[in-house]
Amino acid sequence: MSAPPADGIAGWAINLMETLGAPGAGLAIALENLFPPLPSEVILPLAGFTASKGSMSLFDAVLWTTLGSVIGALVLYGLGALLGRDRVVAIAAKLPLVKVSDIEKTEAWFAKHGRKTVFFGRMIPIFRSLISIPAGVERMPIMTFTLLTTLGSLIWNTAFVMAGYMLGENWSLVENYMGIVSKVVLGIVVLAVVAFVVIRLRDQRKGKYHARS
Template sequence: MQLMSLALAQEPAGGVAGWAVDLVGTMGGPGAGLAIALENLFPPLPSEVILPLTGFAAGQGVLTVASALFWTTLGSVAGAVVLYWIGVLFGRERVHRIWARLPLVKASDLQRTEKWFAKHGTKAVFLGRMVPIFRSLISVPAGVERMPMAVFVMLTTLGSLIWNSVLVMAGYWLGDQWEVVETYVGILSKAVLLLVVVAFAAYVAVRLRGRAPARHRRSS
């Protein structure tokens, strides 16, 4: 198949690219949607590979651009809704029970987070769909906090459509150079992950520093 040979010029057939090309080549738009739905549930499946490849496939006439955007956005919403219901089933009370057992955290921290989500949750869900790593994770707290389903679906659809459009159209325009998209989005993903790790390390350091004087006061 010409699409397979062109798409896999930079990646082995057994890799994620080969799997995505097989799905899109066999099923067309629904295959792209299925791949993106699974990407939401299993973040190690990278959208920066699947979406540009879908755009590349559209450029090769395997499917239309409109079909690519419709099915990938539908897949994004379907995967996000599954994660939302995991958050609903997990429940606020269970989250509080687990939180209470964690070291270096306070109940007030979780309460502040809940207040923040109640105030800024709509922006978090919308913008989070365009941030690597958080694209999937943001759906769970939305479910825990019982964001109205209609609002969640609308925000997820809009945010996903923007993200998907950028990557699909990049793959469409770049053609067999689609892997350039993967490179740059991969760098962005690593930068986001690094910021999260640094922020978490700073949080732990502040907590440990705050506990040290308290232990000193008790011992004296």
């Protein structure tokens, strides 16, 4: 396979890394956290590939990408904290098919499983970024959030940076396989949303039927 293309996300990321070095990789991953359409499955292997060419050390690639992950996550955590529970409840009350009780159930679930969710969520495409917002809304202790985010991100980032480092110009193999995983996760999310809508509409119809009886 050939070297990374000079255009698109891959071209942007590798130019950033070659210009700024390891901090460029950290900046790219921080932006990936804030804008999930930027895929870490592309950026991280590219950081490893760039390290294999000598533009940065492997240690610096892992260090800076993990730092970028934490910074991006903290920004989204702050957004969730700024939004707050009251605003979330107020928004939920105005949304069709959504009940305030849904928020309360989510809060109860997060209170019980929040730590595991933040840690393992760092290793799941799509959820990697989004999980920071409910953590902020629920005001998870900032030190706990930062520690779990750092550990989870370190595992994820190290795996993908190492893959890109070892594969070299074949780094895109990582993107190809993880693209399939991302599509599966997205498909599960879509099915879950569809199931929620169908069940909620059915419940509403039953409620109207009983009200008429």
